Amino acid sequence: MAKIDLSDSSAVVVIGSGAGGGTLANELCQKGIKVVLLEAGKRESPETFVNDEWAAFGQLSWLDKRTTSGTWRVAKDFPGLPAWICKTVGGTTVHWAGASLRLQAHEFRTRSIYGDIAGANLLDWPLTLEELEPYYDKAENKMGTTRTHGIPGLPGNNNFKVMYAGAKRLGYKNVHTGRMSINSRQRAGRDACWQIGFCFQGCKSGAKWSTLYTEIPQAEATGKLDLRTRAHVLQIQTDANGKVSGVLYADKDGNRHVQKARIVCVAGNSIETPRLLLNSANAQFPDGLANSSGQVGRNYMRHTTGSVYATFRQPVNMYRGTTMAGIITDESGNDPKRGFVGGYEMETLSLGVPFMAAFLDPGAWGREFAAAMDMYDHMAGMWIVGEDMPQESNRITLHPSEKDQYGLPIPNVHFDDHPNDVAMRNHAYKQGSAVYEAVGALRTFEVPPYPSTHNLGTCRMSKRPQDGVCNKFGQTHDIDNLFISDGSQFTTGGAENPTLTIVTLAIRQADYIADQMSKGNI
């Protein structure tokens, strides 16, 4: 591993080691570019992961103080935990389920296709699916996505069998075990899936793609990467020319350092990324960095989510095997006749008893709840993930009074469902319940959203600088050596789990950065 001097201003500094940052760092290192990768969390490994929901939650999650506001139910159920994302090397690729779906062509052009939806701040991406396809291809190959590149699908588990039978009886056509970045066969030095069932707790077989044991070791092997763990970035600094010059970070002992940089790429997920830009305000950029549009922190999206669980006369044992074991894609298109624009996916999901108790109906108690838990091994479940409307007022702001462990304002996450989100969730609850009723469900449960795992849009891409924060390469409109490298870039969210697109954008961004560096433009 490289040791890059703090005063060395020739390196690219990448903040965050997840899907965006971890991939970008590796791609740059493979091109011979020196990278300092700053990760706030510790380095774990498949050996240190635990098959224990609460223990793993404590080991991997980003638990720094946050507040919530707005009418979304998460603000009531989990007021201090708006998002279920990670602070660890590999970021949220340690926790993710593995679903790897491309955005659909129309989802890049929502303003044009959906039209002017009241209250929504829709905008077309400055990109098309066609432009991204070669990079999607590279990302799927890198991640070993099933049902691409000749890689077979995963075997379906019990939870999938229930979904499949119900979906078919209901008349759905496109139901299978998904495109998953979980090895169905040995590949790239990693094992095939053991059907362990603790995908969210860190994959102990290493079958699920995570930057922790793919991109990062590959980058380290180039000798170009300087990975610093437990390095929490507090501020991005600028010079007299209005360029980014380095970052201030705190190490594990709280000691502060400034790392000089030629380029800074921010990939802290969609809450921390805008928070860092806002906390980096200085005399030259009084509203925060890259915020001339006023869009930093705005248009926060989290996907329209919810879950449907159902109990059956016979056992299911849904917890055995991959957490996200299958998908119904029939509702993912845009069909406004349903009463909303955009679409949603239905994907199996299961939780262990500890998390089922916490999430089935947060706050509920009494005999009815206990009776539902008593049916745990007779339960099947699915998660709904659909496109939500970007709204300017859904946003990350700096808390006016509360500070974190470094004395910096904590983020507040404000979210109100848009009427389109409400209509979509309602439709999805009905359809999800119908899937299970078609195979004899005794009772169905409409489970409210969990803390957000898909956090998007808070530094969005736009063609015009006044509409967003960065261009189609993630380069900020205002500061050309400052990049956004995570899901914050998404102009709109689509119906698909975002990781594949984040990785795709990172591969493409690395090509762009290398090209611009070689031309001396940045």
Next chain:
Amino acid sequence: MKRKGMNRRQFLHTSGLAAAGVAAVASGAVLIAPDGAWALQLHALDEHAARTLLVMSRRLYPHDTLGDMYYAKVVEDLDGGAKDDKDLAALLRDGVDTLDKAVGITWLDLSEGNQLKVLTGIENTPFFQKVRGQTVVSLYNNPLVWRHFGYEGPSYQFGGYINRGFNDLAWLPEPPETASPKAG
């Protein structure tokens, strides 16, 4: 005392509940099961508060076939937290006091129906929410209750579920291999 149930011994070992004989020589109050099957050494709560919280946790999440020892884990965790947290100790003491004064009859002496009425009346209080939240974690995160729910829990040490029934559901038709390929 000669009680040898495997479950109980595992439970005592896992949860840190002291066996009755051992607890008797420790200091402070002790919560002892009516049948003497287990005992819990208390650090912050008195015996009445502990017994009240035990019954309260059962009323919140009633699983009739689960023994009191599983609910005693909730009390143990609340007591453990209150040992080093004066605010929590006061919250629990005052909360129990509120329950006892709600209708002028000690809460433990109320019928189950009246106990539930009192609980419903205070469900928005910090005391109620603390006990409810602790019960969700301490009850359902106890590996010894997982068997009751048919949950097998960690699987890594057994090689996952790939050879242990991940796809053994037989009451519905098998999906075709195009939808669900065979394991590699």
